[in-house]
Structure formats: structure tokens, C-alpha cells
Amino acid sequence: MCDAGYTRNIGGFTRPYPAVRAGEIISDDGIRCRLREDGFGIVGHAKVSGGKGALLAAVFITFTLCPSLQSQHLQAQSGQFQSVKDYGAKGDGVTDDAAAIQAAINATRTGSYSSGCVFLPPGRYMVRSTLSFLDFEGLTLIGAGSGENASAGAAVILWGGPSNGTVVDIRGCIGCSFRGFIIEGNHTAGIGLSYGTAWVSGGRHLVSAQSKFSEIAISNVLGSPGRALYVGSPGNAQVSESSFDRFHITDAVAAIYQEGGNTLNIHYRDFLVSWFTLVGMDVECCSFLSEGHTFTGAQTGATATYLIRNQLWHFTA
Secondary structure (H helix, E strand, C coil): CCCCCEEEEECCEEEEECCCCCCCEEEECCEEEEECCCCCEEEEEEEECCEECCCCCCEEEECCCCCCCCCCEEEECCCCEEEHHHHCCCCEEEEECHHHHHHHHHHCCECCECCCEEEECCEEEEECCCEEEEEEECCEEEECCCCCCCCCCCEEEEECCCCCCEEEEEEEEECCEEEEEEEECCCCCCEEEEEECEEECCCEEECEECCEEEEEEEEEECCCCCEEEEEECCCCCCEEEEEEEEEEEEEEEEEEEEECCCEEEEEEECCEEEEEEEEEEEECCCEEEEECCEEECCCCCCCEEEEECCCEEEEEC
């Protein structure tokens, strides 16, 4: 409980609020915000004079939290905050929500890049095609929360597409952030989350760098090649200076797979990995830091917990 309460600043107007509990939703002036245990504020929905889902230009939300929580600032510019529910996503585990979620992702774009935020409210979002994050800078995808598995998680992306497909494909993202959701491969997905590069029209090469991934669970990626988390580029394009923190991976052929001669300075921290059929962590190339993992439940026929080669690395189990 925050005895000191908090204030919110909207367009220069600061509004005091009573003490609140982390995790609950507070609503006033049509804007709803959620407080996480770490003090991170999430804009959950906005309804102002512009209509449902609209935001005032340069709305600035300031949280002044009790000392036990970290103060955070979120700036939501007009048209850059998108809840997938506002684009028709049902989250019922049956309806194909891929087009609605992709529309929310694409709507954050302003020019060549985006610094907007896409929010996944609680729900099970069936997707029958890959969710693509292509050529973004500063984009944030934040879910209502992950958990041990798809039954326990608050925001679940559930694969319903063709066998061996990729659920979430992230390419050409710089300074992006992904947090607080589950990817459920439904026993058929080939890759759960892919972070890499791409070539686009005009011969432009998209680099991925300086992005952060945290509090994500990936399960049941048992198609081909069966990689829960893929990082890198088979063509040795640059993927660098990015971090993966507090992942829970269960039931995959390979939990973590990294490759590419220019896949550099990738930081893996605090992974819980269980029930892999081939290898827990396979780093083909090139440099990485790894620490604080727990690997359990290697299935019969698994070749290794760690397969590390052709790399510069710092490793702490």
C-alpha cells in the first residue's frame, strides 16, 4: 500500500489521488491507468472528447509514488497509444485476432518509425498468422501480465496458424520494448519469438539493436525448427546490444537459439527453462552474456543443456 498516494499531471494540471494498491486500476477524467508492483504505470485505455481510444496531444502522465516504488513517466502522444481491443481483438481464445492486433501495431507508426505503445489487455488472443513488428524505433508492446503457462497468464498470444510458423516476428527494431505476455505455440509453432533483421524495398537493411524483452513466457513450440526464442541473422546482419530478462520457457525443441556473425552483446538473464527435447541454449555465434538460469527436464534424446560454439562470451550459470 502506498500511504503517500500519487499525483497525475495531464497537460500541466496535477490531480491528487488517495493511496492506492499496486496492480489496481484507477479511473478519473476518462483515463484508466494500472500500477504494477514495480511502480510502472500503464495507460490501459483513454476516452476523451475526441472519442473512444483518442488521446489528447502530448498527454503527459506523471506518477509520484511512495518510496518503495520507482517514479515513472509515460508520454502518450496523439494516435500513438493503441489498445488491441479498440481494433476489434476479442481475446476469447477462438476468434482470429491477428488482423486486429496487427492493425493496432501498424497504427502506432508516424512516418518511418514509431515510438508508440501497443497494449494487450487480459485475454487469450488466437492468431492464425504471424504478428509482425517490422522497421520500428522506440515501439513498446506491453501485456497485462505473463504467468507460468497459458492457463495462468493474463495476456496470452495463442498460435492457431500453420504448422512450423512463427508467432511473433520482430525485425528492424531499435530501442523497442516487449513485456508482460505469454506466447503459446500450441504444439505446432516453429518459432515462438524471433528477433532479427530484414531487407526492405530499395535495398535498405534493417538493423535490430538496443531492445529489451522481459517477463515473457513461451510454451509448446514443438514444430520445426522448434525454437522458443530465436535471436540473430542467418546472413550475418547486425543484431546487437539487446537484453532478454526473466523468461519462462517450457516445452520446446530448443529453448534459446542464437546465430549470426554480427549478433553481438546479447544479454540473457534469469531464464527458467524446462522440458526441451534437443538443447536448452544453442549459441552458434557470436557474443553474449548469460547469467542466472535454471534448466530442468531435458527429455530423453536431448543432446545438451548448453551448446556454445564460435563465439565471444561471458557465462555465469
